[in-house]
Amino acid sequence: MANNVRLIDVTKCMACKGCQVACKQWNQLPAVETEFTGSYENPADLDFVTWSRVKFNEHANNGEVKWYFNFFSCMHCTEAGCMEICPVDAISRTDTGAVIINHEECIACGACTGACPFEIPRGPEVDEKAYKCNFCLHRVAAGYATACSKACPSGAVTFGTADEKIAEAEARVAELQERGVANAQLYGVDELGGMGVIYVLADSPDMYGLPVSPTVSYTTHLWKVAMRPLKTLAMAGLVAGMLGSWYTFRREKVKKENEKAAK
């Protein structure tokens, strides 16, 4: 289990995007060009200079409207697919629980994106390297909370030790259930060996645009077991594996886009 946890209590989130902009400011990330497509959600996706964003999920059922918000960024998983697949060990975990990318080492293969159940690391399409949330490494090392949690006005995004945050999340879920939020649930405590981001959800994860059972694919595990110990192996194998993984990711992405377009 990760040492530090970002707790996201979506029942307190009002989608002010303070976290999203705080991330941009602290990490000195420039704005990207976006367009209005009918939703308040923007940027529409993570990218090389967008490491976090707020998702807006609109649901209408029998005239009752639900507008669910959630802050979405790297989950800093214990079972981190990105870390497992990285052919050059550029991705590692710090003692504070952050899964980070060493950009001196990164070879821009894109495998990590494909191996991540949340498609978090981004970059190869734009730059040479993969980029993502680093859990505000420097802030945390210096004793500060992450920029996103520091900014959050309503206490929806908080940061602390895993024990403390899990206990808090469990209590909150119990409280919500007691208040009649029947579907209130935890997300991230058991998933992926324990994520560095834990959600308190008022409804099932898919209602928030989160995978219901996130897993690291079998091929990624296989890659770790079979290939990583032989990392000095010929580039041929490395590139093949990389491309395979990247291809799978692209295929999935294209498929999703097509589905979206079809809707």
Place this chain on the structure above:
Amino acid sequence: MTNHWIDYRNSDVIMNIGGNTVENHPISMKWIQAALDNGAKLISVDPRFTRTSAVSDLYAPIRPGTNVAFFSGLINYAIENNKYHEEYVKLFTNASSLINPDFGYSDGLFTGVQDAPDLGDGQKSYDRTSWDYQRDEEGNILKDETLQDSNCVWQLFKNHYARYNVQTVSEITGCPEDKFVEVAEMFCSTGEPGKAGNISYAMGLTQFTHGSQNVRSCAILQLLLGNVGIAGGGVNAQRGQSNVQGACDMGQLFHIVTGYMPMPSDGQDLAAYNAAAPDSGYWVNRPKFMASMLKAFWGDNATEENDFHFDYLPRLDKNRSSVAYYTYMAKGEIKGLFCFADNPVVGGANTIRKRRAQAELDWLVCADIYENETAAFWKAPDMNPEEVDTEVFLLPACMHFEKEGTITNSGRWIQWRHKAQDPPGEAKPDYWIVNQLFHAIRNLYEEEGGAFPGPIVDMYWDYGDDEVDIPKVCMEINGFYWDTGELATGFGDITGSDDGEVAAGSWIYTGFYADEADPACKNRTRETEGLGLNHDWSFAWPANRRIVYNRCSCDAEGNPWNPDKALFRWEDNEWVTIDVPDFNANVPPEETADKPFIMTPELQSRLFAGLTGTMVDGPFPEHYEPWESITANRMSDVQFNPVCKVWYPEDRGESADYPYIATTYRLTEHYQTGIMTRNNPWLVEAMPEMFCEISPSLAAEIGVENGDMVEIESKRGTIQCKVAVTPRVKPLMINGEEKEIVGMPWHWGFKGLSSGASANDLTPTIGCANTTIPEFKSFICNIRRAG
């Protein structure tokens, strides 16, 4: 705000109506959440399901422009179901006062009605004589403490509101009956002694032809439930801008000077002005406050012999609000306009007319941080620069962190801002600009003479030639003894000294800068326990009082309604004070029990606002439709507020041509006219374009899908933008017919990093009968696929 932001945590029920608190004041959610964590409930009443609605316990839809009906329904519900705080109402309101038997109401009009052709064809005004109390020979108001007299306020009040039953209100507002009853049950639960209900609002109550009556309705409901003057209660106007409170306090409004003293009228001398001051209540001190302001304005030249140069103040002859003066500008009556850090060509109503009006100016001076649409009006797509002969000066101003000074938040906290960096290039603070301009104009008058030079050449204006000495300005606002320079520490310095002995720029601020070395506005000590009043953090006017009208937090004997959240307590023959008392705390509670509202002459709050008040359109709020509406007024034959000024009758659309209700609003990611945010890449990224929002049913009707371009048309103009088709907007059943709503943010204009259509190209030139705030929030439109 009667209360303040942190105080939200003390509420049992918070109703956000006519505002969108978490989108437009996101940090308010910190304290709303704290209340929710303690078991409080949040109600969101809004035409759309907003981000506030998303986090609320109860959402109720409402048709824009029907808040009087909505509140009236709640008031009636509280009365009929005996949910009001009876003891509070009897003690602190004018419920028992007897009203002139001639007073009456009939079919949308009150007694005293007369034709007022100068306000528009068919418009009315009131001779308010009958709207007054019955008095004895000494002028004391007659009362019936049993509340049974048919002429007592309570009986008139009950009768007036009895017409607003749940079904009627539902048909007017479009709020389904069951939802309305849910809201009524939840909010009226705070009528129980010891419970606190908070109503927070913003421009969704004020920007209507009946905006002032919306706010009155809100205040009446809060008085009825005993929610004024207590922790967790209040009538809380959430100010949209960081210093809109302060700008009002400093008199940046046509009808007042500083400290909410009215402008003098034509021919009025100081004696007449002072004679018009209320003869009871705290305003009896107005002559002292006026003298102190005049002393601050004209210094040594202002003497008792020359009435402190009261003659130097310009006299107000008529409505000179921005709505009004842009119509004068359109007629060529105004030659020069100064516009500091403001952008009326995006933020004002009916902006197509505004741009054309500005073309009638000889010259325009704007100061801003980026190029705004007001300064660049001649570049607008509908203007031809070669035909605009207005000269324009656009002066580069400082950003907020490039200068020092104070700003005042919604809770009236006056907070000091330190300067962080120098401005870039030749950008200068607004105070530098006005200082330079004043000196230049005074020099010209001193050298050449000119028309009535006295007010300029005699003005006390000595803040430095280049950099302005801001602490010196602060001390002048705060007030000081003119002869000794000793700073005033409280109102007593002004009221207890000779006229003009103390010079105080804005009397209500006295105390905020009473210690030059360590002014209260710089205080930074947080409260560690208590109700969140934080008396040692900054300074709240008046007198560092955090919750106003706070005598109402205790009963007649001085027992707090809620001992756990007490502001005061009468104990062992003295007042235990937790907040700064808004009453005389040197006398036993019985002596102040029936006079907690020290700013009204009757010393009580008004369920009936008659001659002692200023409402021009009725002592009780009455529902009228907005100027433009898709339905007929269900309550009377008077369609819209009969007392408001109609500037351009030809601008009024008919529902046959414009069948949809239109409303405007703001977004978290943008700010007002967008100058500060449409030039901010991170915020443009987060909300890149102008759009409108409609329901899926309307989208199907006009054949558009999410993200398509649409054209929205009103009688005033046409704009194009993208459309968001969302179930968060729903048609409402209005008087038996289903009516659709088109909502749009008003942040965009034709300049900036992100440019887009201005919603205010569509809004009408018409304002509230009392304040002339334009009716931005409800008009009618048509919508179709663009192209």
Place this chain on the structure above:
Amino acid sequence: MKISRRNFLWLSGAAITGSLAAKLGCAPPEEPEEPVVDPDVPVEEIVLEYAETSITTCPVCGVGCGVLCYVENGQIVAIEGDPDHPISEGTLCSKGMALYNMYYTYDEKGEAVQNPQRLTKPLYRAPNATDWEEVDWDWAIEEIAKRTKAVRDEYFKETNEDGLVANRCEALAWVGSAMCNNEENYLFRKFVAANGIVNMDHCARL
């Protein structure tokens, strides 16, 4: 979009140091197998530690949140919420968090530059002109003063049509601002009174 060296160090995972972890009393990391070390970036390098801070108040809505400006070499380098502020307790919304971009944005090299939309010179637009021209402050102030006086002198009314004292100039108009400080608005009020301006408002009513 490239990231500059300084930015890179700031945000790169490479910057965490083994020695730093030891200094903070953390257990040595299990992973990575080889500690990632960049001795160039000690903890003091984070801007919250080394920059001067200026205490101020957010200029956006009426809540009045506390803001800290971090200043290095006379320039704001970061803006965050003031944790001591009783209302905001260190938090800010998207507008508050984006204040930095009002002052500085990033160029294509990832370097912070002054927001290019910012006005830094007085501008003048002559009658019927199709563009602005840059002018001097002295000229602008003098010309505005002359025009103000000319209008005031021509249109000032000491009395109204009925002979009652009026003392106003109806041909001038004024828009003050909720974006200006109290002291500025106060000076505006005095300026307006001196010039006899009665057409006056600000965005509380716009």
